[in-house]
Amino acid sequence: MANTSCEDEWELCNDNGFVYKRRKRHHNSATTPLAPPPPPPPDPDAELRLRRARKKKILMKVRDQYHKEIQQWEALLATLQEMKDRTQNPQPPPTPQELALQPLHAPKEDAVFCPMIDEMLLQAEAQEAFLQDTTNLCKIAETMCKAQEERFKQSFIDLPVWETPRSLMASLSEVEDG
16 A cells, blocks of 8 residues: 555646646665756856957947948049049130240141130040049949948858757847847
């Protein structure tokens, strides 16, 4: 009968809010090996320091990227301002004194049309320079956009392979923070 009473003994177990009954276990210290102790809980201060270090590293990387981009935009702005100054301030047509210094062997009709031809030639050269500068600016802007797109793609390529759902969530929160 004593053996039967041991088998009929039950204990209540609470496993994270799930309550159930199970038979009591009788431990024989001689036959049952000791289970290893559970790992110690992680140090919250160490986790906080690691999280801050990761955030600082990410913020420094973003700051450097923005700094490079700002420098590129400032260079483009300076080039654009230079182009604007050149187009707004074309070279003035030659003065009568300069025309007087030109050789006199040209016929009279050519002397009448020369200043007009020179002015048109200067305008065409200014337009050509403007188009060349605009083309260069477009190439620079396109290169900057491609580099930004590559950095964006690389951020997804660099994501680690996750082992657990917790590491996935931690990685995703790092990407959102960055």
